[in-house]
Amino acid sequence: MADSRGPGVLRRLAAFLIRGPEAAFILADLDDAMERELARGIPLWRARWRYAVNVFGSAVSVWRTRWRVPKLGMSWLDVKLGLRMLVKQPGLTYAAVFALAIGIPVGL
DSSP, rough: OGGGOOOHHHHHHHHHHSTTTTHHHHHHHHHHHHHHHHHOOOOHHHHHEEEEEEEEHHHHHHHHHHSSSOOOOHHHHHHHHHHHHHOOOOOHHHHHHHHHHHHHHHOO
């Protein structure tokens, strides 16, 4: 069945968008999902639509994992407690701000 391997244009688009070591597995999964949907009796247009949605969803997922920005590793609780300590100890806050105000221009 020629139509069960995925739509030609979308298949080429998927191969273009999804690259790397996991691309073969993702493309095979997309094709298998379309074959299963056609075997269940879903109309061809709807299977192609789902294939297109899955192509873009998979591409976004791959891009997110590749271009992920590392998290800072701190939470809002850390920020809140840090600000609370700065308010509780104003002398230390002034000293830190003064040290930064002098140290940054000197370091440049």
